[in-house]
Amino acid sequence: MxxxxxxxxxxxxxxxxxxxxxxxxxxxxxxxxxxxxxxxFLIFSFVYGIARTNDISMKPAIKDSDLVLYYRLDKNFVSGDVVVFKKNNRIMMSRVVAVAGDQVDITKDGLMINGAVQISQDIYSDTTQFKDGTDFPLTVGQGQVFVLGDNRTVASDSRIYGCLNINDIKGKAIAVIRTRGI
Incomplete structure (x- = not known):
């Protein structure tokens, strides 16, 4: 027991x-x-960000409703980088075509950077000026970049609102997550 x-x-x-x-x-x-x-939360608040595309300015590289992962800490942009920025209370994406000190001109021959015509195999339409847009030629100022959308006929970009200040850019796109049309 x-x-x-x-x-x-x-x-x-x-x-x-x-x-x-x-x-x-x-x-x-x-x-x-x-x-x-x-x-x-801290990583996606200070190092990376995610933005949803709401227009076709970067089509076909980035389509409407795609998610774009961007890196916030790299502010050394070069020609060809896709950047995410806020303009007119909208998140937008465009490709950097000119950096500080470059001279940009849009003529009947197309986009000219520092006197050389730019030809890109991923751009399917001509680069033209907008009627009430930026005056050309222009020189990109220090701490600024000139951006254009890949879908040049409908893109809202530096041809309308001029050069972007680097401090206004949220970050550099590093990945695109396709959410439809797979």
């Missing part, structure tokens, strides 16, 4: 330890999940 009581006491102690261990493990798991969520 005495042995049976001792065995029962041992079983109860094991149950208490297991119950305590389960609660401890559950709390530890929840803390890990909370930490991961906080780290992801």
């Amino acid at each position: 005495n042995e049976t009581k001792q065995e029962m006491n041992k079983i109860q102690e094991i149950k208490k330890v297991n119950k305590y261990s389960f609660k401890k493990d559950l709390i530890f798991l929840l803390l890990k999940i909370l930490l991961i969520i906080c780290v992801m």
Whole structure:
């Protein structure tokens, strides 16, 4: 009888330890999940960003409703980079075609950077000026870039609102996530 009581006491102690261990493990798991969520929030608040395309200015490279992952910390833009920026309360994307010190002109021959006609195999329409847009030729100022959309006939870009200040650019596109038409 005495042995049976001792065995029962041992079983109860094991149950208490297991119950305590389960609660401890559950709390530890929840803390890990909370930490991961906080780290992801900080990363996507200060290092990376995600934007949804709401127009066809960059078609066919970036289509309407695609998600674009962009990197916020690199502000050294070069010709060819796709940048994400906010203009007129809209998130927009365009390709950098000229940087500080470059002279941009749009003539009947097309886009000219520093006197050389620019030919790109990914641009399917002519680059033309807009009637009430920017006056050409222009020189890109220090701390600015000149951007154009790939879909030149309908794109809202620097031909309308002039050069972009680098500080107004949210970041450089690093990945496109296609959300429809797959």
